[in-house]
Amino acid sequence: MPLRSSIRNVAIVAHVDHGKTTLVDAMLWQSGAFRANQDVAERVLDTGDLEREKGITILAKNTAVRYGDVKINIVDTPGHADFGGEVERGLTMVDGVLLLVDASEGPLPQTRFVLRKALEARLPVVLVVNKVDRPDARIAEVVDEVYALFLDLDADESQIDFPIVYCNARTGHASLDPDPESLGPDLQPLLDLILEHIPPPTYDASHALQALVTNLDASPYVGRLALCRVVQGTIRRGRQVAWCRTDGTIERVKVTELYVSEALDRVEADEAGPGELIAVAGIPEVMIGETLADPLDPRPLPVISVDEPSLSMTIGINTSPLAGREGTKVTARLIENRLAAELVGNVSLRLLPTDRPDTWEVQGRGELQLAVLIEQMRREGFELTVGKPQVLTRTIEGTLHEPVERVSVDAPEEYLGVVTQLFALRKGRTEALVNHGTGWVRLDVVVPARGLIGFRTEFLTETRGTGILHHVFERFEPWHGEFRMRPTGSLVADRAGKTTSFALLNLQERGSLFVGPGTDVYEGMIVGENSRPEDLDVNATKEKKLTNIRSSTSDELVRLIPPRAMSLDQALELISEDECVEVTPLNVRLRKVELSGQSRQTAVSRKARGLAAV
């Protein structure tokens, strides 16, 4: 088959924070994409507001660098497990991957996930051991761990025979020699390996046009852009193509604009041949997974398949008594349209109706993925009610199955006992325990996914903030039975009003509070976490009796512990089954689903008497 030897398409995959986006920065700099004095932000590809704030990549993006006569298209992917769908999508665009591994942390759960996907797609791998400058780097061990991982994933011999390059992505140096002292002056060893080891695209010279839509973008001038990989044939600007939709219908459309990537820009092109990554304008309703083909011989490509969602939560209109005060987008119709729009660009999300017309079920890969969506909506002015995240169970051969996750924990040795205990309570199975001999241990545990909802906070408390935890979906297993989730109850406001420091001063003896004085509360709103397991209705608005003249308000303020500010992620982690979160552009409030204390009481006593709630 003929080759396009002037092109390489490569994806960078790794566990979160191992340095993918930083490496792309270095490649862009060294390829002369920026002027020497140009003011370029670090991790320039992380363009989203939330990406910059959280310091992680959320959406896969592509860019291109020139090396000699070759154009290398690079797809930077996110490393956080919740955005695994982006990695799967990114892999459909490329002919090989750079597997990045941190020289000190070694392979972690998401390394396993991305490598499994790359091996399944039979993509050749170049191993990049990054951060060799770290003082705690353990390069030889990490390379051995990667070999072990390949074996564990049943890689065949040709796959295990991967080349290795050692890098400092931050300074842009690489070497084929593991000795950190021997780093070369630039990334040339890495780029040479890409040219040698990542195959150029192949094609069939007599084949008609086929281009697979792998992503969507929008341009203020030309509207929706379909990002495609041309698989066969040549696509030309101004010509007609057959748009093969996922529902099987085929329509003729015109390619009004055609772009290719050059560094961070899209530049206009008249035509693009096989193997090229392009952006096409002119098809307003095009979707990911569809094919642009020859109008005379339209043959759709197989649709992109990604792993099923593993977590769901409900999103609906804000039903609290404070609704409509802070947001501009509050109606069910606006929310439904916005959620539907999100599905268009996000292959791993699903949207389902619920029995309420103003609430939807959103399914995704993890809490962070869903929290990012809600955070984005909130910044756009939406007010929402969000339910507790639930794992998605499945019935396989007549028995109930639940998702289990593979968790890697790094913690100081002295916490090994408590950490093992925490997992045991959630029916976790320890699969490996490695003592690095540095006072730190690594524990690999397989645990039901529902045990991890709300786990991070407790884990950090128990390890005094030192523990590091990563997890990724492993498989479905038969239901592991019930287990205790949250050990504490809620302090619930029993009436509406403004909180007073006098009332809060008394309440803070009972647990930790989420609100400070002068906050608007309503009946059923959660004002704190009870240190005891049951819920407690409290009056957070009580005024001091005027006869008491001995202590002044300023005294009270001094003795008041500052409230625990609840971020959206924390709130979603903390809430129990019968609780939900009210989200507005300005506030995140925790509340009971059933606001009336009376109704909640009735439900509790009915349950105690063994009657189903009505």
Ligand SMILES: Nc1nc2c(ncn2[C@@H]2O[C@H](COP(=O)(O)OP(=O)(O)OP(=O)(O)O)[C@@H](O)[C@H]2O)c(=O)[nH]1
């Ligand atoms: N010491 C050292 N730090 C590095 C190196 N490469 C990257 N880093 C740092 O590692 C952190 C994470 O880098 P990113 O490039 O955001 O990592 P990423 O893999 O893109 O992360 P996600 O996209 O969120 O998965 C940043 O603070 C970088 O400065 C390196 O070679 N040496």
Ligand SMILES: [Mg+2]
């Ligand atoms: Mg990144």
